Amino acid sequence: MDRAVTALQSNTNSGPCADAKIRLMRELALSSRYLQGIGYVSNDYLLCSSYGFHGKEISLGRPDHIGKNGDAVRASVNLPMAKNKTFLLVERKGYVVIIHRDLAIDVFLNDPDIAIGIFSTISHNLNARRGSFDPAWITRLSASRNRPFFDGQFIVAARPSAKLGITAYAAIPGNRLAPRVRQLTWLLGSLGAASGLVVMGALWYVAKQRLSVRSLLKSALKTSEIYMVYQPVVNLSTREWIGAEALVRWRRPDGSDIRPDIFIPIAEETGLIQQMTLRIMETVAHDSVGILKKNPRFHIGMNLSGIDLESNTIIETLQRLLEHGHLRANNLLLEATERTLLKAHLANQVLSDIRSMGIAVAIDDFGTGYSSLSYLTELKFDYLKIDKSFVDTIGTNSATSHVIFHIIKMAQSLKLSIIAEGVESEHQARFLEQHGVQFAQGWLFAKPMLVADLVDHIHR
Numbered sequence: 001m002d003r004a005v006t007a008l009q010s011n012t013n014s015g016p017c018a019d020a021k022i023r024l025m026r027e028l029a030l031s032s033r034y035l036q037g038i039g040y041v042s043n044d045y046l047l048c049s050s051y052g053f054h055g056k057e058i059s060l061g062r063p064d065h066i067g068k069n070g071d072a073v074r075a076s077v078n079l080p081m082a083k084n085k086t087f088l089l090v091e092r093k094g095y096v097v098i099i100h101r102d103l104a105i106d107v108f109l110n111d112p113d114i115a116i117g118i119f120s121t122i123s124h125n126l127n128a129r130r131g132s133f134d135p136a137w138i139t140r141l142s143a144s145r146n147r148p149f150f151d152g153q154f155i156v157a158a159r160p161s162a163k164l165g166i167t168a169y170a171a172i173p174g175n176r177l178a179p180r181v182r183q184l185t186w187l188l189g190s191l192g193a194a195s196g197l198v199v200m201g202a203l204w205y206v207a208k209q210r211l212s213v214r215s216l217l218k219s220a221l222k223t224s225e226i227y228m229v230y231q232p233v234v235n236l237s238t239r240e241w242i243g244a245e246a247l248v249r250w251r252r253p254d255g256s257d258i259r260p261d262i263f264i265p266i267a268e269e270t271g272l273i274q275q276m277t278l279r280i281m282e283t284v285a286h287d288s289v290g291i292l293k294k295n296p297r298f299h300i301g302m303n304l305s306g307i308d309l310e311s312n313t314i315i316e317t318l319q320r321l322l323e324h325g326h327l328r329a330n331n332l333l334l335e336a337t338e339r340t341l342l343k344a345h346l347a348n349q350v351l352s353d354i355r356s357m358g359i360a361v362a363i364d365d366f367g368t369g370y371s372s373l374s375y376l377t378e379l380k381f382d383y384l385k386i387d388k389s390f391v392d393t394i395g396t397n398s399a400t401s402h403v404i405f406h407i408i409k410m411a412q413s414l415k416l417s418i419i420a421e422g423v424e425s426e427h428q429a430r431f432l433e434q435h436g437v438q439f440a441q442g443w444l445f446a447k448p449m450l451v452a453d454l455v456d457h458i459h460r
């Protein structure tokens with residue numbers, strides 16, 4: 001808009017609706033991705049526009065809102081040249097930009113994860129929606145006077161505008177927020193579109209809410225809301241439980257569960273992950289007392305995040321646990337994903353320090369990252385965990401079904417022990433065993449369980 005108004009104002013050779021000015025309006029409108037048209041307004045009448053000179057002036061009505069900078073906004077205008085469409089008009093210094101009313105949310109089309117809704121508080125209709133917008137959010141937000149909430153997956157916020165008679169709703173998956181908000185608010189802000197500004201407000205509410213998810217998580221770390229479950233790892237030939245993977249859980253006081261793949265990235269981005277890893281390790285050390293009494297050779301796998309691999313803190317924590325607890329180095333298996341290794345520049349050093357303490361290290365979710373092979377040759381691992389997505393291809397004709405053979409062969413040639421993840425059928429278990437995979441975990445054998453259940457099931 002700035003560019004269009006400046007260009008039109010600085011062209012002083014002709015009157016506001018002269019042919020040359022209309023040609024300039026047309027060029028400016030055509031070169032913009034977001035403006036449907038540009039026009040000249042006097043006393044609430046559109047006299048001419050990039051569509052030409054309007055023999056009969058078009059009445060626009062009074063603006064709905066005048067901004068602090070003097071911009072006059074008309075939120076819902078029908079123009080005779082596009083009868084079935086509703087436009088948003090922003091007038092500045094006599095010139096007006098014509099924007100399709102849904103444009104403010106159309107810019108989100110390329111991002112299916114972001115859900116947007118614009119609700120008319122006058123007609124009580126959802127004027128527009130994008131992404132997996134859940135109308136139930138409207139009821140929940142209006143019941144709580146538009147206080148943003150986190151439903152375990154999405155952070156949802158609303159921003160009402162009495163002047164425009166709308167409420168904009170924005171919802172973003174908790175783990176994807178920060179960079180997108182910055183990018184989208186910039187884009188919407190530069191449009192200067194009124195409904196865009198309301199959507200922008202909703203997005204900022206969402207961003208603020210993310211910080212409150214951090215504070216919720218921070219206090220949860222001090223309570224039993226954060227706890228561990230254990231998924232057994234079996235020996236494929238004997239089906240004996242030889243170890244378990246510790247998986248963190250967060251249950252809110254209202255009984256709702258928040259998934260680790262949602263809150264771990266939030267903990268990583270908001271500087272809480274080290275505190276969380278420490279809490280996880282202390283809980284595992286505590287839980288291991290009962291487990292090791294039943295089977296002193298049992299191993300417990302723990303996931304590491306990229307930030308854990310950036311400093312020596314993890315080494316100090318492990319040393320403390322080994323010195324003061326029941327755990328021995330050979331009871332532990334630390335799991336790092338390719339994704340975390342990619343982020344951690346010091347990973348090589350930290351992983352080799354962990355191994356020199358006698359603790360085994362696994363590469364987790366193998367094959368789902370970017371440069372898997374280079375990790376296998378540059379870093380030393382003891383175990384390779386085959387990701388569930390490859391196990392799922394066993395017995396199918398999918399294009400990637402042969403990849404699992406190569407992963408197994410590669411691990412064998414590097415003398416790594418293999419654990420297959422996400423085994424759900426007997427057919428998959430038999431296939432893996434026949435191809436030399438020693439260990440597996442998955443719902444076929446057991447789902448993640450509380451430590452008391454694990455202890456009950458371990459054979460002496």
Ligand SMILES: Nc1nc2c(ncn2[C@@H]2O[C@@H]3COP(=O)(O)O[C@H]4[C@@H](O)[C@H](n5cnc6c(=O)[nH]c(N)nc65)O[C@@H]4COP(=O)(O)O[C@H]3[C@H]2O)c(=O)[nH]1
Binds near residue numbers: 248421442
């Ligand atoms: N459909 C299906 N799913 C199965 C089956 N067997 C296991 N799973 C699920 O697959 C995930 C395996 O964990 P992961 O790959 O380490 O992936 C983990 C890990 O990356 C992360 N995570 C979990 N706990 C921790 C933790 O304590 N610390 C860190 N840094 N990350 C964790 O969150 C991810 C998700 O964990 P969960 O939701 O617990 O989900 C777990 C587990 O419950 C199966 O047969 N079928």
